[in-house]
Amino acid sequence: MSVFDLRxxxxxxxxxxxxxxDFEAFAAFCADPITMQHLGGVQAKPVAWRSFAGLVGSWQLLGYSMFSVIEKSSGRWMGRVGPWQPYGWPGTEVGWSIxxxxxGRGYAPEAARASIDWAFDTLGWSEVIHTIAPDNTNSQVVARKLGSSILRSTHLPPPSEVLVDVWGQSRAQWLAQRR
Structure with missing residues (x-):
């Protein structure tokens, strides 16, 4: 079975x-200033293509990356959520962008829970982090719902070098709260 068959x-x-x-919906997502406020800002379609290709490429190279999130009731592409660790990243992240x-409908924590379970169970990760800008209150709420807390602060790797709070938890903490 190919990783591209994973569901x-x-x-x-x-x-x-x-x-x-998924690309047209992804490009619209990248063009929305509200959605992109804490994701580096609006991206022109050619830049969005390169971002999209990076996600797909990570699946090919590493066997994991962010998932496309599809609303079952409508079949609509809603965002990207899942494991993410580009070169130089500060840890094994499960991130979300809806x-x-x-x-406001609880989709981010719902998708993140499934992704975290998969990262711990299938990828064998011992820790999951979430890199969150200090002023991104929406993602902080999601992180708290997942049982994560601030572990440290760091700068993301170039070219952004943005200061972020690193939220997260260990596999043992995740399993204890899921019981």
């Missing part, structure tokens, strides 16, 4: 590796 399901969501059919039109 995770929650009550309301399907999580799967991105496909080229298009602003879907905010």
């Amino acid at each position: 995770l399901e929650t009550e309301r969501l399907l999580l799967r590796p991105p496909t080229v059919q 298009a602003s039109e879907f905010w």
Whole structure:
């Protein structure tokens, strides 16, 4: 079975590796200033393509990356959530980015829980982090819902070098709270 055949399901969501059919929704996501406020800002379509190709490429190179998040009831692409560790990253991250039109419905923590379970169970990670800008209160709420807390602060690798808070928890902490 190819990693591109992988599917995770929650009550309301399907999580799967991105496909080229997801790109137009991804490009619209990258063009939305509200959605992109804490993700480096709006991206022109050619830059969004390179970001998208990076996600797909990580699946090929590492066997994991962020999933496309699909709303089961409508079949709509809603965002990207999942394991992420580009070169030089400060740890084994499960991150989330949901298009602003879907905010406030609990989709980010729902998808992140499934992704964290998968990262610990399948990838064998011992820790999961979330890199969150200090002023990104929405993602801080999601991190708290997941049982994560601030572990440290760091700068993301170039070219951004943005200062972020590193939230997270160990596998043991995750399993203890899931019981």
